[in-house]
Amino acid sequence: MQIDVEHVARLARLGLSDEEKKLFGEQLAAILTYADNLKKLNTDGVPPTTHAIPLKNVYRADKAAPSPDLPAIMAGAPDKADRMFRVPRIIE
């Protein structure tokens, strides 16, 4: 099982050292090899499992309520300007 660790890391915006790439590469390969066991089974006619619990149609009524803890959310921002979250230049 060969994994393009660099590609996966870039998609997740993770910077990995060479040792980490090797370590995570092995771990990911082990996980996927284990999942590959499924290929040994005949799954024809088995619908894809999107959820582990047999629940459906869970809704809330369309009622608005004020935000419970605005200050806490704003406090979590690394950088802000007035009431806005400030982010660095998007396109270099």
Next chain:
Amino acid sequence: MANMKHETVIGLEVHAQLLTESKMFCSCPNKFGAPPNTNICPVCTGQPGSLPVTNKKAVELAIKTALALNCRIEPSSVFARKHYFYPDLPKDYQISQYEQPLATGGWLEIEIDGQVKKIGITRVHLEEDAGKLVHVGAARIMGAEESLVDFNRTGTPLMEIVSEPDLRSPREAAAYTETLANLLRYLGVCDAKMEEGSLRCDANLSLRPAGETKFGTKTEVKNMNSFRAIEKALAAEEKRHAEVLAEGGQVVQETRFFDDVTETTSGMRGKEFAHDYRYFPEPDLVPLEPPAKWTEEIKNGIGELPRTVIARYMKEYELSREWADFLVYHELTGCLEGALKIYKTKPFNYARWLIVELPSFIAELNKEAAEKSNINKAKSELPHPWVIEDAAEKAAEDNYKKNIEVSGKSLPKLNLTPAKLAEIEKLIDGGTLSYKIAKTVLFAAIKTGKELAAIIAQQGLTQISDEGELLKVAREVVKNNPRQAEQYKGGKEAVMMFFVGQMMKATKGRANPELAAKMLKQALS
């Protein structure tokens, strides 16, 4: 390749914000124009441990739309996470639907040059909107030093409607979007204002040699903020493709932005990454399996669709196409039908109130309100300027309230009910009011909210139909205009119009016109 005839192929993706009270997966208000970052919560900002719960109304509105677009509602649909990094997306994924959308396989009929064309609808699905970015140091994202994020819009219920590549010209694309926008407004699911972003449109365009069945290389065009812009942007892109192909070149598959000022499209500068969204089923949300009974209820709630109503109004009610369109797309059909149920008269009479008189009432009220508040209202026009009180269309009212908030203007709510409209026509038919006086009465009723009878009594506006009283006025009028009386007696019958006018003047418009003429003839003989 030079001089080869090409066929243009266009498919559209339309995103419509749904008219719900709260957001798609949390209880934050779904409201435009609030101060930045006030309608946000742990769920829509993606705080660890928070859990989304689906808004039932949003599902209902999407099903309603899908049914109106002749789609099949899928027995089971699931939400999926679409991953990408962008500052307006706090969770780093958007909850959307991917492999199993809410509805598939419908169509929308558009009309172009009097020809009806069926445009296929691939799918209708539900997702959530992203936040809003303000770029600092430049008008656009290019060259901005930094950006500010407002998450109020994050999590707004969004419905995506994807068309088949059935459109063959920029004009058809614009007509499709406009027809769809009208339908969404009519259904009360979206206010469909492209300029404000409650309806957004992306287009895929490609060219292929005439007669070819395979598609050419497509480009995606974004940033079209009006129906006109769609036509212009796609015309520009069509031309660009044709030029590339005429030179023997190859179109590069890419996303291009339309510039409203230069009326051209341009590719994004910088390196473009191939999209890799890594979709997977959203584990925090369970499948949607709308019971047939619910779908049926929603279907029954739709009633007649615009095209059917317009055709019926033209045939049965003998209204012009323009009037039928106006009534349907300004949500006035409920009022018209309601009035007809209460008092049967020519539908034209009711339509005239709604189409001809109401806008002038509104203009007058706008003017008075503007003078009162002393606010400079250079543009006093409102997108949905009237509300029909207790008409069936609750959505229209919500729309109205939304618009008021958007424009920051306060306008008196119009107290016009189908019952009032029916009553005013009854009073005209019964001879109590002339049309002209009826106008004054209805306007006063709308303005003050008082009953018609109260206004008529208070201002002494009833039509004078008492022959004795009118004869007295007629004799007076004849006495005061001896020259015209001679002319009439000398055979010049047209002078009668002058005398009727004088009668109206003397009675402040209250004389019954037919009786006035009759009494004048008596006075002149």
